[in-house]
Amino acid sequence: LEHFLAEPYTKILTAIISEYKPEVFIAGSTTMGRALFSRVAAKIGTGLTADCTGLDIDGEGNLIQTRPAFGGSVMARIKTPNHRPQMATVRPRVFKKAPEDRSRTGEVIKFPLTEDMLTSRVKFIDYIVDETSHVNIEEADVIFSGGRGIKGPDNFKMLFELADMIKGAVGASRVAVDEGWIPYSHQVGQTGKTVAPKMYLAFGISGAIKHLAGMQTSDFIVAVNKDPEAPIFKVADIGIVADLFEVVPLLKKKLEEKLKNA
Ligand SMILES: Cc1cc2nc3c(=O)[nH]c(=O)nc-3n(C[C@H](O)[C@H](O)[C@H](O)COP(=O)(O)OP(=O)(O)OC[C@H]3O[C@@H](n4cnc5c(N)ncnc54)[C@H](O)[C@@H]3O)c2cc1C
Incomplete structure (x- = not known):
């Protein structure tokens, strides 16, 4: 799992979601986030809103997922009322980083993996940094x-x-x-x-x-x-x-x- 491969990551996340049944599942709309979440949503059989620019929760606990549609001429507000989890990828940097808060805690749960989850038809060979292109605008200071x-x-x-x-x-x-x-x-x-x-x-x-x-x-x-x-x-x-x-x-x-x- 050291290097991202869509197939094992999808199998593992699908198993974790089936076990813990989260209400909402969100990732960054990065190359990895997009490749992974589309596969996971299809496996689970739930909706996915890609590349959101805003998120909110309505009075009934639905995740309201906002994203430009039709070439940006409308802002669509999308919800997934009948399926869980509600899945969305969010455009990097549309939300400000939350300030560090050391008082918050979380529980680390170890999830057992099976051999089958780790198999992949795609093999990782090498990671080559693209030296020819200029700095990506989403990462630049x-x-x-x-x-x-x-x-x-x-x-x-x-x-x-x-x-x-x-x-x-x-x-x-x-x-x-x-x-x-x-x-x-x-x-x-x-x-x-x-x-x-x-x-x-x-x-x-x-x-x-x-x-x-x-x-x-x-x-x-x-x-x-x-x-x-x-x-x-x-x-x-x-x-x-x-x-x-x-x-x-x-x-x-x-x-x-x-x-x-x-
Ligand atoms: C559905 C939709 C989606 C859109 N999405 C985007 C988007 O994602 N991003 C985006 O940018 N736009 C988007 N637009 C277009 C947007 O509405 C504007 O038309 C566009 O941003 C204007 O670009 P501009 O500022 O370069 O040009 P202009 O509005 O023409 O402004 C040019 C400016 O340059 C100044 N200027 C000219 N010469 C000089 C000089 N020598 N020195 C200093 N200043 C000078 C002028 O005073 C002027 O203020 C979208 C439009 C639509 C309808």
Whole structure:
């Protein structure tokens, strides 16, 4: 069980659920969470809401699972009234980490495994880190994000340069993605990724509600926009009313100086 394999993990979780019959069963909507939960839900014969952005409990104890649907044009609120457990995967980082509370305790229960549970038709051979791709925006502490104001694919290079200097990542608004300036995996927002880095820097992004939905829980937000009325300034901790093409080179110079003296 050292390395994730969907088949044995599914068999084990299915056995644990059959034994303990939980009301609610939740995982992160990560690659592993998605691969595992879809299989477990199918085996158990219960419903699964994937990639939730919100969770709640109604008066009857039903888990209300919220997620964008139809390309983000509606927010669906889904419940599983007739089957248990109620299963959901939740988009990473949509909830803030709970503060550590050492007064809380839990019981560790040892669950006996059988040989059959551990068999798998798929074998783990090796784990190879993808060194070629840039840092994933869901994991980065700092995100440099560009919108329509970036004006084209070539100008995203300057954001990648900034990001590479401090192991940050590059995000984008949907407009930048729809224009084909940067791949969809970089899109932040309701129909993109939800991020909550230590610092989110928005360059030439107006701050539409669909974009804010994916980044407004960031710890610290810096916005650079020519328009002093841009809504992004309402959520920004620091707002710079300026041309991003002047600000980015200055920021790069400052970062270079800092890193040289560090
Ligand atoms: C169903 C649906 C789902 C959506 N999902 C998403 C989503 O997931 N993510 C998302 O981002 N959007 C999403 N959108 C789109 C969203 O509503 C906005 O249209 C989009 O976020 C706007 O992108 P933008 O801020 O880059 O562009 P704009 O709103 O056009 O803003 C560009 C900004 O750049 C500024 N600017 C221009 N030049 C410069 C310069 N040289 N220096 C500084 N500032 C400059 C302008 O003042 C302006 O504020 C969705 C829309 C729909 C209908």
